[in-house]
Amino acid sequence: MNRRLDPIIGDLLEEYREVVLPVRGRVRAMLWFARQLASLVPPWRWGLALGALVGAQNILDSYLWPLPHDNAAGVLALGTSVLVAWAVIGTSAASRSRRLRDGILGGAFAAAVSMGIMGAANFVRVYIVLDLATHHTTLGQFAGGFMASHGDALSGFFQQEAIDWLQGVLGAAGLGACAGAIGGGLTLRRARPTSART
Amino acid sequence: MAEHLGMLEQAVLLALVRPQTELGKEGYGRAILKEVEHRLNREVTAGAVYATLDRLEAKGMVSSQLGPGTPVRGGRPKRHYRIEAKGLRALHAVRDATARLWDGIRLPVKGTA
Numbered sequence: 309m310n311r312r313l314d315p316i317i318g319d320l321l322e323e324y325r326e327v328v329l330p331v332r333g334r335v336r337a338m339l340w341f342a343r344q345l346a347s348l349v350p351p352w353r354w355g356l357a358l359g360a361l362v363g364a365q366n367i368l369d370s371y372l373w374p375l376p377h378d379n380a381a382g383v384l385a386l387g388t389s390v391l392v393a394w395a396v397i398g399t400s401a402a403s404r405s406r407r408l409r410d411g412i413l414g415g416a417f418a419a420a421v422s423m424g425i426m427g428a429a430n431f432v433r434v435y436i437v438l439d440l441a442t443h444h445t446t447l448g449q450f451a452g453g454f455m456a457s458h459g460d461a462l463s464g465f466f467q468q469e470a471i472d473w474l475q476g477v478l479g480a481a482g483l484g485a486c487a488g489a490i491g492g493g494l495t496l497r498r499a500r501p502t503s504a505r506t
Numbered sequence: 507m508a509e510h511l512g513m514l515e516q517a518v519l520l521a522l523v524r525p526q527t528e529l530g531k532e533g534y535g536r537a538i539l540k541e542v543e544h545r546l547n548r549e550v551t552a553g554a555v556y557a558t559l560d561r562l563e564a565k566g567m568v569s570s571q572l573g574p575g576t577p578v579r580g581g582r583p584k585r586h587y588r589i590e591a592k593g594l595r596a597l598h599a600v601r602d603a604t605a606r607l608w609d610g611i612r613l614p615v616k617g618t619a
Contacts, residue, residue, distance in 0.1 A: 316556055318575060318582025319536035325578050347553030404554040 313348075320344050351401040355418030358393050362386070362422065363429025391487050394419050398488020408492045415488015416481040423480035427473045509565070511600050514550075514558050517542045519597050522568065522589040534573065534584040535559070559587060567593030 320341060329337040394415045401414025459465045511519070521541035525531045530541030539555045562568045568587050575581040 314582050315535060315572065315585035316552065318579035318584065319534070319539070320552060321582070322576075322579045323536055323539075344552040347551035348556065349553070350557075400553075403551050404557065 316348065346400055347404060349400075351397045351414035351418050352421060354393075354397045354400070355421035356425065358390070358397075358418065359422030359425025359429075362390065363426045363432075366426065366429050367433055390422070391483065394422075394484040394487035395491035397491075398484070399491035399494065401488065402492030408489065411488045411492015412485045413488070415491065416485035419484020419487070420477055420481040423477045427477060430473070509596050509599070511596055512558075513546075514542070514554060515562060516597065516600060517545050518555065518558050518562060519567065519589055519593050521545065522587055523594070523597065532584075532586075533588065534586045538587060562593065563587075565592070566590060567596055 324337060324341050328340050332340060397418040398411040398415030402408060402411030404410065454465045457465055457468065459468070518538060521530055521538050522533060525533070525537070525541050527537075527541055527544055529537045530544070531537070535552075535556060538559065539550065539552060542555055543550050559568065559570075563570060568589055570585050570587045573584040573586050575583045
């Protein structure tokens, strides 16, 4: 265990066993413990973890089912869970500092980091399926996209894809900022005085 | 120029200077957290207080040392904190600045303005 973290975990265990568990019961006490542990992690690390998770899932999916058609329900579920995760990260950031600004920045930063990693994983995914796509209609679609772009060279088309990706990251940061603002705003509104809890 | 201290930094430093609760007098992480919650009269997450303590330690305003653990902590050590001269100077500077800011100001009775 990290030497820096050891005394902190000890403090949380002490509070959990002496105060929170007897007053709140096991389930709510576990939730309290999880919330305190989560508050120890800076928002950008949550963004990193989320991006790594979604990116890894993307690569694994591509490995198992290389050329699937997009499924609306799946895309909606993924998009919703990622937005909720950004809101939770914004909530965590706002509750750390009691500032809405930090909730917005936390959500935006987490979104930029997670979508950046997810986009990088997407490039890996394309590389994984490239050979398989040679004999698949996807290649035709890709070629169609290139032709429709009226570009002179395939490298230019790829660069445009990268620019689109960057714009996607910035757009995601904006969405993350909104999610963080909602999460942060909610957490600041429902802040309770200590006398109202345990 | 005096170093700027945020509200949470002030609450943490004041918790170390003059604790108002029995637990607060012990000066370790959990005790400081409870003391800060008592002073601010609101719930504060552990992450907020430990990040503040780390920041203050990096600035040289507080120092810490490990003490023995107890069974209820699963044998994990306690980290005891103490305020340093730089932290005291920063608190004095904040108090002086606030006093200058409010000097000569008389607010109307609350709710009648």
